[in-house]
Amino acid sequence: MKPISDNNERWEEKLKDLTINVKQIQDKLLEEILTPNLKTEYLQRFNIDRFDKELFKKNVPVVTYEDLKPYIDRVVNGESSDVISARPITGFLLSSGTSGGAQKMMPWNHKYLDNLTFAYDLRKHVVTKHVKGLEEGKGMMFLFTKQESITPSGLPARVATSSYFKSDYFKNRPSNWYYSYTSPDEVILCPNNTQSLYCHLLCGLVERDEVVRMGSIFASVMVRAIKFLETYWEELCLNIRSGQLSEWITDLGCRNSVSLVLKEPLPELADTIETICKQNSWKGIVTRIWPKTKYIETVVTGSMGQYVPTLNYYCSDLPLVSTTYGSSETTFGINLDPLCKPEDVSYAFMPNMSYFEFIPMDGDKRDVVDLKDVKLGCTYEPVVTNFAGLYRMRVGDLLLVTGFYNNAPQFKFVRRENVVLSIDADKTNEEDLFKAVSQVKLVLDASELILVDFTSYADTSTFPGHYVLYLEVKAKEGENKKQKKYLELNEEAFSKSCLVMEDSLDNVYKRCRFKDGSIGPLEIRVVRQGTFDSLMDFFISQGASIGQYKTPRCIKSEKAFEFMEACVVAKFFSS
Incomplete structure (x- = not known):
């Protein structure tokens, strides 16, 4: 294994390259996306017979998901991927939902997980620069999977996080601090979220002295976990005191894996936790139970900002770190100033993720601009072309340009359009x-x-x-x-x-x-x-x-x- 300093230097060089050579990387990426896909039915419709960036932008329209849905549905129902993508589509990612109530189904292949894994590794490097001592402990991360469905094509439809947790990328992840959790993988993969959450808390309590960071994908889940602890702390203490898991935890993966964490009765630990939880006020409860915690890693931008006061109350104003901005369409960018205040979070777009364009909200919306051409202080809606068959698709988020890291624009999430x-x-x-x-x-x-x-x-x-x-x-x-x-x-x-x-x-x-x-x-x-x-x-x-x-x-x-x-x-x- 390379020394940490060597890895940091390598990632710093990579970050420098990505944020300086934005135009070159974006143009090359667009060529990599389009060239294999020139024979797809969708691009053929717009007379795209060769790679030509200007021809692509002139002939292929900016569209919404509803415009692409008929093509995606054909693949969902069993037609060949080359309706929209020469690269085989291996599944579909489910978005949070649309105004009509149905979840969007985004075509997906392993390039998405390549990008996601790259973003995770990059954000590990960024956090390490700002927070010291993380290598000495584990993360207590409230991570979950949702049950998947199988489409008529035989391909799975999952939420993005479940796709990652059920993949070899997660199973074979590096054995460093950033991927070291108090919970066994079986707890994360448990299909029953209530049993999973209980086991997350139990494992985190047993290993309380090793917890150096805590978090969840979204702030709402972090708050839910604390409220769950408020309801179940007495039962959790009984489990720790007896060394036995509650009978209502019936998932075999949870039972078998958690029993290896809860090896024996720990009455002194149970007494300590009980004393803390019995106090009238739960203000600062997180740092009282897990005193070595250095920060909370969770998304607190957009609609999740409403949970910031609650988290500050329970977490004694620990830094709330929003690391990554992503969606079912693509991973967009990284927060390069992780310890900033939640209201100041901006994400530097990474030009190697997807091809990005932007619709200006402050001017002529027909004047779609490239990543390198956005202006400071202006608001835009991103448009994505990715490796799985989405071409110039509007995302529906509104973003404000707050600055630049080298040549890479940094965006603040303003809101979802019309939510x-x-x-x-x-x-x-x-x-x-x-x-x-x-x-x-x-x-x-x-x-x-x-x-x-x-x-x-x-x-x-x-x-x-x-x-x-x-x-x-x-x-x-x-x-x-x-x-x-x-x-x-x-x-x-x-x-x-x-x-x-x-x-x-x-x-x-x-x-x-x-x-x-x-x-x-x-x-x-x-x-x-x-x-x-x-x-x-x-x-x-x-x-x-x-x-x-x-x-x-x-x-x-x-x-x-x-x-x-x-x-x-x-x-x-x-x-």
């Missing part, structure tokens, strides 16, 4: 919200109530977080009935509205809500009459134009949230 509510993997946009509220209107109408206006809020003050819908209603009769009276008369209508609302949201929401348990019951908060008129006055007082004012369909401002809360007269939850 208004998100707790976990769910992405509810304004159209989804209006469709669901239209069903609520029907319920209210049948109860002689009229919906005056509405807005929403993603409440993460408790875990799991949940959707909140603020409704202003009035009686159809037009009489000056007291609001309290008809609220009492129509409690059934509002409770039913909660159920109808949830039933109208997409499949990803329903999976998170009813299967994964990562979203709590939807809540309707009824506000007093006149609230939305007052809300308009509030925003105008804050500088909004009365001529351009539109009711916000999701409350983002803390002051606006406090205003709405002061107007709430009744609350109802989905059963």
